[in-house]
Amino acid sequence: MAVLNEEQTMLRDAAKGWTQETSPVGKLRALRDSGKNLPFDPAAWAEMGQMGWAGVIVPEDYDGSAFGYLSLGLILEETGRTLTASPLLSTALIGASALMLGGSDAQKSQWLPKIAAGGIVTALAVDEGPHHAPEKTALAAVKSGEGYGLTGSKTFVIDGDVADLLIVAARTGGKPGDTDGISLFLVEKGAAGLKADHLGLADSRGAARITLEATPGELLGEAGKGWPVLESVLDRARIGLAAEMLGQSMQAFEITLDYLKTRTQFGQVIGTFQSLQHRAAKMFTDLEMSRSAIEAALEGLDAGGDDHRAAASLAKYKASELVHLVTNEMVQMHGGIGMTDAHDAGFYMKRARVAEQLFGGASYHKDRYARVSGF
């Protein structure tokens, strides 16, 4: 656990209290079983907004609390523990970051206070295929009068089906694979030619497929020069998601450890079997090593600087490997009961697999870390 100041400790404790008491895994189960295809429970999000969680990284000038990324990471870790579905990532982190990093004063004034108040949901529309590949953006933005018309499609857009504001990566120049020529656009809900379809994913939160046809978009930042902002926003997304995955792994590990201490077979509590002890100790080692990487990445964002690529890839890589291992061990160590839908283990595993892929999996970030390190 990072060294926290008083504000951060209070925030973390509040988040822990709320998620464990008000938003246990049963809430995600209820969301799934409601059959409404909602990515999160609007009532829960409203409560989060009232607690100020939507504005944690937003500057005070725009009605936020400016507590910073580590603070938001602490909340994400706690919501991750109970698999709480919410637009904290898409909106409080990604949407706010995109506007803070790329927005004009007017755009900031228009949108950041709304984000901080929890009044809107935003979504980042970047990938166009099943694997994360932001530089492969093909969706075309064409100048049309004073603005741009966007045509193409995006997929696996988190919270894209309920978003009030989309941040869309589009191509104003170059060809798919180039980082030059990518631009970011704001597209509002209800814009002409905009269509969003829910994609039902294993994690019961899902995502959206977005299609645009000559849809009006407002440039966020400079035309053709969107890549540095996009990459910075994505690195924040990766780090924030890693914090959520850390929390998820922690809780999955603790549930498993409790089971090891209570389940009896062959007249022995199964946690007394040395092979399981060693596997638990190795998981604990991975948890501690991952926590170090993730907290350092969050602290690095708060410390400033432009290049968080290595830190973000390290955090997301470790989080992906960690949550994969821990959820596999969770099911295996629970045995048959862990295979039943009535138990929470399946929810942890399904969310893990989706989170592993989002914004690049372990393989993607291992390659990226090597590239950034020059080998």
Place this chain on the structure above:
Amino acid sequence: MAVLNEEQTMLRDAAKGWTQETSPVGKLRALRDSGKNLPFDPAAWAEMGQMGWAGVIVPEDYDGSAFGYLSLGLILEETGRTLTASPLLSTALIGASALMLGGSDAQKSQWLPKIAAGGIVTALAVDEGPHHAPEKTALAAVKSGEGYGLTGSKTFVIDGDVADLLIVAARTGGKPGDTDGISLFLVEKGAAGLKADHLGLADSRGAARITLEATPGELLGEAGKGWPVLESVLDRARIGLAAEMLGQSMQAFEITLDYLKTRTQFGQVIGTFQSLQHRAAKMFTDLEMSRSAIEAALEGLDAGGDDHRAAASLAKYKASELVHLVTNEMVQMHGGIGMTDAHDAGFYMKRARVAEQLFGGASYHKDRYARVSGF
């Protein structure tokens, strides 16, 4: 263990008896400590020759026994068990295969009977750098009168410093990286411009660096079309070496298992600790899986056919992974005693690391298997 015929069973039992009684690991230790930089003990090789092991794959027309590759693999497995250094691989397998696959009738008549009798040592000179890469051959062969003059250098040539006959991969066309344009040549000991220097390796057998300067070489097979023969010979080398590594792994595992059954700590035989039991069981699983791949590859050679690439890469990959794991576990499970030069564990580990690299390591063959499989 493969299903053996009577001849094979007798051969295997003879090899086991001789290696375990006459050629234990102490012989390799003595070879090392002699300070003579010999790749093997000539007296031991003479005994092998007398037992007929040098001619196991050589056709009867050339004074061999034509027992085939599985039979030779059984002997290699047994010599691998006790780390017996010998030119079985370089000569009885590689030299004989090269002549059988690429030689003219005259060349076969000249050399195969000598090989079968254990009368000469041959060596395959292929690599020019620290990593196996046969297609990168650069050593040049230039037409000179009726024959060719070879100029360049080869490195890590097994038994190259004591060989009577070198089989040299050289380039008569194309450029390094091309498979076309590679030719094979026979170069005899004492040829003009030929120099061989011993390279002291961790396995106490070593290898040689060979330099040639306008050295006369006799074409083996067709000029510029040596690649298919070379690749076939290399695949045989990989499979034979894998058999040796399997034997090495078996013995290392059995020594370790014995230690687990006798060493006491905390008032318990350490083999009663479940984490060690599971690790031993996993090693056993790997041993069984590897044996299947290696024996199938040997049987495949005897069954004929041209393309043994996938089988050879599978065998060498598995053998490399296996011997790496087993020798690491051997040292770790022995604790401090396994770290001492007085124990055999170090010999197993050092030979393992050299054998892993020879003719391509696990990484090389994983890539090759994928290539051959079309992905």
Place this chain on the structure above:
Amino acid sequence: MADFGATDLDTFRAETRAWLEANYPPSLHAPMTSEDDTPWGGRNASYSNPDIQLWMDRMAEKGWTAPMWPKAYGGGGLSKEQNKILESELRRIKARPALSSFGIWMLGPVLLEYATEEQKQKFLPDIVKGKIRWCQGYSEPGAGSDLAGLQTRCEDKGDHFLINGQKVWTSYANHADWIFCLVRTDTTKKHEGISFVLFDMTTPGVETRPIKLISGSSPFCETFFTDVKVPKDQLVGRLNGGWEIAKRLLQYERQNISAGGFGGAGGLDVADAAKKYVGVDEAGRIEDADLRGRIAAYKMEQACFGLTIRRAEAESKQGAGPSAATSIIKYAAAKLNQERTELLVEAMGLQGLGWEGEGFSPAELGTIRSMLRAKANSIEGGTSEVNLNVIAKRVLGLLDHQ
């Protein structure tokens, strides 16, 4: 059984081929479209295509649903060699199985070994014909890996047994007609207090409740017994002698699993999926080099597994008892199927994580569900941890703490 020579076997092959050509319903050449068409048999069987029943009946008529069982009990009475020929001829025409049955795979072999003549006559022919569908009452909530810790009580009430307790992981109990069931007949001993009984699932007091799995399917049930009365002649073997039968039956179960590994040949090839969903470079290699390496490693392990099965068969045919390789098969099969399905999900990216609704092909929707289902491979029929214990102790001779 006569020992057939080569000529007799050639004749048998010719006759078998001719019979199959005449009797295999042409409509069954189409691939099976639904799990509901698995030919489980039983009192309430119904299939989308009546030829499924026809094929079962024709094969049962010849005893070829249980080819090597004695003819006296409805089996085919074939020799090992003849059975191999029958299997190869069935493969040749890519015939669907005529009958999928726990009765044939598991119960029948132990009845042949342990049951009375009367019991054999009563139960075996109906198994061969697919008339009665059986389920297996083994695991209990407190007895998983430690099966012998089971608590379901069976009391001797003079003219009948009275059974009370609960089973779990009973495969298709809600569809089964009868159950073969381990019960506790002596509470003062552990292994020596277990008996093996058979009873009808329609007996009053039997209740089943399907268990929904994380993959979304429900192939298992919780099964409850409340004062279930069982005639005493439905005890197999001796009273308190059930553990030996149980172990023997588990061997048949594991052999059954080992035959083709989990998952088997079906499903999308992992390398093909990666080429399609990830893409390839100019040399035709899967673009994600790390994933490519892991796919290659998986495929090499899978190849070793296939070669190990082949070797184990060859070795045990040679007659020196079961091959040492056999002990690793369940463990390796589970690991490989889990690796395969995880790689498939990863290769397909988020497209392999679709759960329902528009936007995904049926194959895509099956991907994550298969992966989740495969997690059970290292739990069902003996956990991987128990497999490793068994290898360490029985094969390697390591001991427990003294």
Place this chain on the structure above:
Amino acid sequence: MADFGATDLDTFRAETRAWLEANYPPSLHAPMTSEDDTPWGGRNASYSNPDIQLWMDRMAEKGWTAPMWPKAYGGGGLSKEQNKILESELRRIKARPALSSFGIWMLGPVLLEYATEEQKQKFLPDIVKGKIRWCQGYSEPGAGSDLAGLQTRCEDKGDHFLINGQKVWTSYANHADWIFCLVRTDTTKKHEGISFVLFDMTTPGVETRPIKLISGSSPFCETFFTDVKVPKDQLVGRLNGGWEIAKRLLQYERQNISAGGFGGAGGLDVADAAKKYVGVDEAGRIEDADLRGRIAAYKMEQACFGLTIRRAEAESKQGAGPSAATSIIKYAAAKLNQERTELLVEAMGLQGLGWEGEGFSPAELGTIRSMLRAKANSIEGGTSEVNLNVIAKRVLGLLDHQ
């Protein structure tokens, strides 16, 4: 100790810097060329360069070879903050260590805690000055992971102790002047029958025999004690109270290991080695994609390890006792150093497997030897298996079989 304010610390830094500039021998700016120049001190010390001794003496004069020990025993008497400044100033000029000493790293701290005033006066100043070189008599042939199973007998002979037995893995025993040694003073108990004694290695009956390791070096000895007479005032702490001291001392040993992990910053970078020996593609990536991925994975783990050390320090500074992260450090450090050295061998191919003779650079010849040496990291100072047991039991609260 006075609590220094920021200004005082600035003064201290300025003075330290000036002193170092005046006193660090310029000849020591050259890299150390031989392990023989490690400044171990001791009666028989000799170095290729006399400035090594000069630097030791100058630092010892100020007590800065043991900066935080009390001045009364020859130490520097520095506060934590001052010590940090001293360390940073030493790093700034890339100073070589003035004194490498088991006396300072391990024995001194426990003497400060457990020894009598007389013992402190007798032993500590000579440690600070590097006059006496110490070795550690802990492991025995039958007592490795189970250290408390040690059997070296120590009998009370009235006016002296009589010691008989054998130690193993005694680091540099053949070069040491004195030994701190665990002995058995009560054979009827296990942990409560152990005592901690000090004695001179020149005492009659002490014999050492270097152990050659698989890496070729001999940093350890077998040490034999035959009727070794030890004055009774060389017992530290109470009779039979040695186990507590032993455990405390092992903590110091592990802290010492954890400071920088094994292997530390020295040696060739793995990625650089792969680029050089394997080659790179047109995009500058290591050509062997599989190796590249494993190097990246190693480097990421190494980065996590460094961040974990940093986090553990920050957390324990915050005062809530030792961080949970501390428990994993020895285990992780051993694993990482083994991975690093194995990757280096693999990256260099057969060029990294050279053992001796022509054809290899000194760095190449060191590669396989370092890899072999690293195998001891998961054995020495507590095996990785014991580390995992400790994490499972003490940190996670799992129990032994009951």
